[in-house]
Amino acid sequence: MSTPGSHRVAVIGGDGIGPEVVAEALKVVGAAGVGLDTTEVELGAAHYLRTGEVLPDATLDELRGFDAILLGAIGPPVGSTEVPPGLLERGLLLRLRFTLDLYVNLRPFTGAPGSVAGDAELVVVRENTEGTYAGEGGFLRKGTPHEIATQGSVNTRMGAERCARYAFELAQGRDRRHLTLVHKTNVLTFAGDLWQRTVDEVAVDYPEVSRDYNHVDAACIYMVENPARYDVIVTDNLFGDILTDLAGAVCGGIGFAASANLNPARTGPSMFEPVHGAAHDIAGSGRANPLAAIRSAALMLDHLGETEAAARITKAVVDYTAGHQPGTAYPSTVAVGDAIAERV
Ligand code: IPM
Ligand code: MN
Numbered sequence: 001m002s003t004p005g006s007h008r009v010a011v012i013g014g015d016g017i018g019p020e021v022v023a024e025a026l027k028v029v030g031a032a033g034v035g036l037d038t039t040e041v042e043l044g045a046a047h048y049l050r051t052g053e054v055l056p057d058a059t060l061d062e063l064r065g066f067d068a069i070l071l072g073a074i075g076p077p078v079g080s081t082e083v084p085p086g087l088l089e090r091g092l093l094l095r096l097r098f099t100l101d102l103y104v105n106l107r108p109f110t111g112a113p114g115s116v117a118g119d120a121e122l123v124v125v126r127e128n129t130e131g132t133y134a135g136e137g138g139f140l141r142k143g144t145p146h147e148i149a150t151q152g153s154v155n156t157r158m159g160a161e162r163c164a165r166y167a168f169e170l171a172q173g174r175d176r177r178h179l180t181l182v183h184k185t186n187v188l189t190f191a192g193d194l195w196q197r198t199v200d201e202v203a204v205d206y207p208e209v210s211r212d213y214n215h216v217d218a219a220c221i222y223m224v225e226n227p228a229r230y231d232v233i234v235t236d237n238l239f240g241d242i243l244t245d246l247a248g249a250v251c252g253g254i255g256f257a258a259s260a261n262l263n264p265a266r267t268g269p270s271m272f273e274p275v276h277g278a279a280h281d282i283a284g285s286g287r288a289n290p291l292a293a294i295r296s297a298a299l300m301l302d303h304l305g306e307t308e309a310a311a312r313i314t315k316a317v318v319d320y321t322a323g324h325q326p327g328t329a330y331p332s333t334v335a336v337g338d339a340i341a342e343r344v
Contacts, residue, residue: 005037007304010066010269014044016278017288017333018072024290024337025070025297028316031341032309034301039066043092045076045083045278054091060099064268068300069096071273072293077280094133100268102261103129103159104166105237106299107244107275110318111227112252114326120227123174124247125167126240128261130159131191133237155191155236160198166264167234168206178231179203180212182219182239195236219243224250248275255289256321260299272300286332291317294340309344316343 011026013019029036041059048054063069074092076083096102105126111117134154141147164181171179181199185192196213203211214222216239222229223246235243248257257275274292282288295317302310320339330336 005035007034007067007306008037008039008065009300010041010063010069011038012041012043012069012071012074014072014074014278015046015076016073016280016283018044018074018278020072020283020288020333021274021290021293022070022072024333024340025293027337028294028313028340028344029297029301029309032301032313032344034306034309044074045080045088048088049076049082054087055095060095063096064100066269068269068304069271070297070300071271073274073276073278075278077278090135094135096271097128097261100261100271101129101263101265102271103127103162104260104262104264105240106260106262107240107247108258108295108299109227109244109247109251110256110321111250112256112321112326113324115252116224116250117227117252120230120251122227122230122247123170123232124240124244125163125170125232125234126244127159127163127235127237128240129237130154130156131237153188153191153236153238155194157194157198160195161202162264164195164199164202164234166262167232168202168209171209171232172206174231176231177209178212179209180214180219180230180233182214182216182233182235182243184216184239185213186215191236199234216243220246223247227251244275252321253289254292256291256295258292258295258299260296260303262303270300270303272296272303286334288333289330290333290337291321291340294337312344313340316340319343
């Protein structure tokens with residue numbers, strides 16, 4: 001049970017469909033009986049264009065004080081040239097992931113009826129602070145015919161280990177207790193070796209969890225042909241980014257894909273966001289699917305200790321999706337939110 005307003009949540013609606021889907025997520029949380037003390041925080045492409053600010057230090061400090069952050073979507077319309085590429089990704093989203101040490105990007109997938117995935121039920125544990133995302137590298141001789149660009153993959157033993165440990169803990173608590181490391185150890189013989197050795201060593205503490213290894217290219221085939229083979233996948237940042245878009249597509253569409261950027265050590269707030277982007281093309285049309293945002297809010301409640309309400313919301317989303325006639329359109333954003341709110 002929760003008392004009204006017992007969790008302090010920063011809400012970053014952001015751009016495009018972000019505010020619309022977040023509104024539905026908050027509606028469902030309220031219907032589930034959990035009181036949140038929410039504070040809206042203005043960030044994103046529109047905020048940048050209005051103020052020239054991406055993520056001021058003062059805002060970052062303010063965000064540190066919350067119990068959780070719920071984010072809709074960040075980004076300018078596709079093709080817009082007003083916001084330099086990478087500015088918001090690196091300066092806002094990745095800066096939050098890195099400075100708040102959100103080292104696990106947890107992405108659960110449930111196959112929707114009629115989707116390629118059938119009744120697959122899997123979770124990807126994506127390392128969220130290292131790899132090629134770390135920002136290592138640079139240019140030499142930029143603008144000359146001899147220009148060089150490098151972008152290294154940073155893999156620390158500590159980073160791989162804490163991520164592997166989280167994934168094993170998760171697998172241990174699931175019915176199938178199965179964990180697959182996805183990497184490219186046959187070519188990335190340094191990073192892959194570190195990951196493989198780390199997972200092998202952590203596995204000793206989890207004898208009940210069965211294990212598998214897939215190269216990432218093969219994992220793409222399996223993800224399309226038989227995603228039900230997976231239970232928990234653990235992988236690095238970039239492979240996890242790509243594989244979770246694919247998993248989203250085969251499980252019914254990216255509009256269903258939820259994510260939790262977790263700081264499992266709880267040294268600060270964790271951040272919850274749908275995997276999809278701002279989709280400016282459908283913003284305001286009522287056609288945005290709020291289910292990814294709603295399921296992300298359930299991940300947030302789970303992290304905040306509201307496990308029972310979280311389970312009810314997740315079940316409502318999964319049941320609602322399962323009852324949907326494949327090939328027919330979903331009702332409006334608000335109507336889907338209402339339908340889930342009624343079920344929780
Ligand atoms: C995601 C997104 C981000 C990523 C971008 C927007 C930086 O694609 O959350 O998967 O690459 O991690
Ligand atoms: Mn992505």
